[in-house]
Amino acid sequence: MSKPLTIGVLSRESGVNLETIRFYERSGLLPAPQRSAAGYRHYQAMDVRRLRFIRRGRELGFSLEEIRSLLDLAAHPESPCASADQMVREHLDTIEARIRDLQNMQAELNKIAGCQSGHAEHCRLLEALDSRDCCA
Structure with a gap:
């Protein structure tokens, strides 16, 4: 030992x-x-x-x-390792869904990035969160 x-x-x-x-x-x-x-x-x-x-x-x-x-x-x-393989496949499915969600978030954030407004009243992020459309 x-x-x-x-x-x-x-x-x-x-x-x-x-x-x-x-x-x-x-x-x-x-x-x-x-x-x-x-x-x-x-x-x-x-x-x-x-x-x-x-x-x-x-x-x-x-x-x-x-x-x-x-x-x-x-x-x-x-x-047999079939259960481990099934676990991997399920985990991959979950990860792929998370990647899709993150890519969708990235696309949405890219749309509102670069706001040139000097005031919160016309802030793109605040508008997107509040579902306003005054400065599209």
């Missing part, structure tokens, strides 16, 4: 901050660590790997419940 890691070392090695590590423990995403006689948490190298997995999943936008499912799937390598 390798030398146990402190929570500070685990944080540095995994790129996950201390409070998030504690949260993941409370939520069951990270197993409760062994404790020293003084009560200090002692982690193992596999905890670093697990936290990196969780962090990467979060970076890709997966929810904690989705990550929980993926961790379970990873723990059973003989299982």
